[in-house]
Amino acid sequence: MITTTSQAVRVRGLRKAYGDVTAVDALDLDVDHGEVVALLGPNGAGKTTTVEILEGYRHRDSGEVGVLGADPGRPEPGWRDRIGIVLQTSGGLDELTVDELVRHFRVYYPAPRDPDEVIAAVGLESKRRARARHLSGGQRRRLDVALGILGSPDLLFLDEPTTGFDPEARREFWSLISSLADGGTTIILTTHYLDEAEQLADRVGIITAGHILAMDSPARIGGRDRDDVVVRWLDEGEPHSATTDRPTALVTDLAARFGGEVPGLSVDRPTLEDVYLRLIGHDTRPDTQHDTGTGGHVDERPDDRSDGPTLEATR
Amino acid sequence: MSRTTASAHERSTATPSPDRTKPSTLRIAVARTILETRIYFRERDSVVFSFLFPVVLLGLFATVFGGGETVFGEATGGGVDFARYFLPGMVAAGIMLVSFQTLAIGIAVERDEGTLKRLRGTPMPPAAYFLGKVGMVLLTGLAQVALLLAVAAVAFDVPLPGDAGSWLRFAWVYLLGTAAGTVLGLAYSSVPSSARSASAVVLAPVLILQFISGVFFVFNDLPSWLQNVASVFPLKWLAQGMRSVFLPDRLEPMEVSGSWQLAPTALILSVWLVAGLLLCARTFRWGRKGDS
Numbered sequence: 001m002i003t004t005t006s007q008a009v010r011v012r013g014l015r016k017a018y019g020d021v022t023a024v025d026a027l028d029l030d031v032d033h034g035e036v037v038a039l040l041g042p043n044g045a046g047k048t049t050t051v052e053i054l055e056g057y058r059h060r061d062s063g064e065v066g067v068l069g070a071d072p073g074r075p076e077p078g079w080r081d082r083i084g085i086v087l088q089t090s091g092g093l094d095e096l097t098v099d100e101l102v103r104h105f106r107v108y109y110p111a112p113r114d115p116d117e118v119i120a121a122v123g124l125e126s127k128r129r130a131r132a133r134h135l136s137g138g139q140r141r142r143l144d145v146a147l148g149i150l151g152s153p154d155l156l157f158l159d160e161p162t163t164g165f166d167p168e169a170r171r172e173f174w175s176l177i178s179s180l181a182d183g184g185t186t187i188i189l190t191t192h193y194l195d196e197a198e199q200l201a202d203r204v205g206i207i208t209a210g211h212i213l214a215m216d217s218p219a220r221i222g223g224r225d226r227d228d229v230v231v232r233w234l235d236e237g238e239p240h241s242a243t244t245d246r247p248t249a250l251v252t253d254l255a256a257r258f259g260g261e262v263p264g265l266s267v268d269r270p271t272l273e274d275v276y277l278r279l280i281g282h283d284t285r286p287d288t289q290h291d292t293g294t295g296g297h298v299d300e301r302p303d304d305r306s307d308g309p310t311l312e313a314t315r
Numbered sequence: 316m317s318r319t320t321a322s323a324h325e326r327s328t329a330t331p332s333p334d335r336t337k338p339s340t341l342r343i344a345v346a347r348t349i350l351e352t353r354i355y356f357r358e359r360d361s362v363v364f365s366f367l368f369p370v371v372l373l374g375l376f377a378t379v380f381g382g383g384e385t386v387f388g389e390a391t392g393g394g395v396d397f398a399r400y401f402l403p404g405m406v407a408a409g410i411m412l413v414s415f416q417t418l419a420i421g422i423a424v425e426r427d428e429g430t431l432k433r434l435r436g437t438p439m440p441p442a443a444y445f446l447g448k449v450g451m452v453l454l455t456g457l458a459q460v461a462l463l464l465a466v467a468a469v470a471f472d473v474p475l476p477g478d479a480g481s482w483l484r485f486a487w488v489y490l491l492g493t494a495a496g497t498v499l500g501l502a503y504s505s506v507p508s509s510a511r512s513a514s515a516v517v518l519a520p521v522l523i524l525q526f527i528s529g530v531f532f533v534f535n536d537l538p539s540w541l542q543n544v545a546s547v548f549p550l551k552w553l554a555q556g557m558r559s560v561f562l563p564d565r566l567e568p569m570e571v572s573g574s575w576q577l578a579p580t581a582l583i584l585s586v587w588l589v590a591g592l593l594l595c596a597r598t599f600r601w602g603r604k605g606d607s
């Protein structure tokens with residue numbers, strides 16, 4: 001840690017266009033040292049373009065960019081030693097085994113991690129001797145992650161790192177990332193998995209059309225902490241629910257009414273996905289009435305915008 | 316959470332190994348040479364179509380045209396048999412295949428598949444990458460020449476030069492030809508627009524050059540305008556230089572110019588080498604076209 005700058009990443013007014021497509025438009029971003037930031041946004045929002053400008057791969061049209069105190073367009077010697085990169089797509093090196101690749105890439109770094117530990121950390125022990133060509137999609141992705149963290153970077157970029165991971169591998173990846181973050185690594189990741197962002201990120205940024213729409217902790221983004229809350233409970237076996245902005249009062253009421261434990265009680269804030277969809281303009285938060293059955297006590301939730309398309313483009 | 320997760324958690328927070336010294340470019344270049352050579356011999360295409368190809372062709376020529384016939388028999392009082400006549404051409408072609416063809420195709424594929432982009436994202440010095448390619452070309456090229464000469468000598472009784480002067484000449488022609496082929500291969504790798512088209516885009520000129528440069532045919536048999544075209548490119552000079560090494564001096568008057576032309580050979584190969592270097596420096600890209 002030789003840097004003295006206050007932030008790991010500082011971006012002001014970043015702009016990048018491809019022909020008439022503006023991929024990144026007046027984007028500002030601040031990432032503190034040791035912070036984990038997740039960038040969310042629909043396909044084509046400009047996440048990869050932004051991240052690859054920070055990594056020094058792409059040129060910007062305008063704006064200020066500082067990454068670990070340097071301009072990635074003109075990196076200082078030693079800058080790359082401190083940066084780890086997992087690209088959104090990266091192929092090649094098919095004929096080499098996991099072991100050979102990890103051991104070889106180690107040579108590039110002044111202070112690499114132990115290759116066996118890295119291979120174990122990404123769960124590829126049983127594939128050490130397999131050539132990259134013969135790895136499954138998810139295993140290959142894990143190899144990418146292994147090569148990205150190998151140099152024990154101060155700043156780690158992960159562009160959709162868990163694409164193709166099975167659920168267990170994803171959990172293991174999360175704990176790996178958490179441990180890196182605990183160790184002080186600054187992490188910028190993009191993802192389409194909102195649970196992943198919620199699990200890992202200190203802050204999430206939502207990008208659309210090359211611009212950051214909202215940036216806050218997963219619990220507070222888009223006013224999520226102040227949003228209406230759905231309280232559900234059972235009364236003589238019948239499901240009931242209520243939507244309220246004062247859940248504590250309601251639960252206290254209910255507790256008094258039942259004289260203690262409220263049967264089947266749950267208190268749900270809107271999920272990150274609800275907030276995300278609302279922010280990017282497709283509010284599809286399910287109407288609480290659908291879940292409650294008949295005869296319950298229902299406060300109708302104002303149905304502000306439920307006109308989202310039924311067939312969302314998904315990756 | 317599973318056991319592996321727990322251990323991953325403990326391990327990855329462990330402090331990295333203590334030596335914070337930056338690895339030297341030379342050390343990385345050596346590691347890359349080993350890696351590149353390993354990849355080369357693991358890819359069946361490169362082994363068959365660049366490493367073994369000249370050996371197979373030599374065997375083919377020697378067998379098909381064998382049977383006591385000679386080249387320039389009447390004019391030189393005895394001439395040489397086909398195996399001996401074609402050996403220098405095959406050595407020259409081998410140099411071009413191992414340097415130019417291997418690099419032009421290989422790097423085009425590495426660029427398209429994102430290997431170069433991945434490398435560029437690490438602290439690997441670019442010089443180490445290029446030196447690794449040079450090292451790989453030298454290792455595979457020398458192994459190929461050794462195999463070619465051994466096959467020629469053992470299977471086809473081709474006499475090899477015995478004097479130090481010839482081998483010294485071989486050394487500079489070989490090194491200059493390999494150097495030019497290497498930088499031109501690096502430069503030409505930017506021409507194919509995708510990995511899929513790389514083989515075709517590279518093989519076509521390689522094949523044409525072999526036909527017109529006196530590798531497959533006796534150079535004298537070509538029409539003179541084709542000889543002139545070939546004289547612009549390095550392979551003709553490389554093949555002629557190799558003939559000066561492996562053919563007896565009594566065949567020197569049979570050259571189109573009547574001489575081995577060693578000085579022009581050195582000059583023209585050097586010009587290509589410098590031109591290739593300049594071209595590389597100006598055009599080498601780590602990403603695909605339009606990527607940045």
Ligand SMILES: Nc1ncnc2c1ncn2[C@@H]1O[C@H](COP(=O)(O)OP(=O)(O)OP(=O)(O)O)[C@@H](O)[C@H]1O
Pocket residue numbers: 018021022023041042043044045046047048049050088605606607
């Ligand atoms: N090299 C390029 N040439 C031309 N247009 C590009 C290039 N790279 C990106 N774009 C365009 O810029 C926009 C942003 O692309 P980008 O890859 O940054 O999106 P993204 O947010 O990473 O999307 P995804 O979630 O699908 O990965 C898109 O409209 C895309 O078509």
Ligand SMILES: [Mg+2]
Pocket residue numbers: 047048049088159
């Ligand atoms: Mg992307």
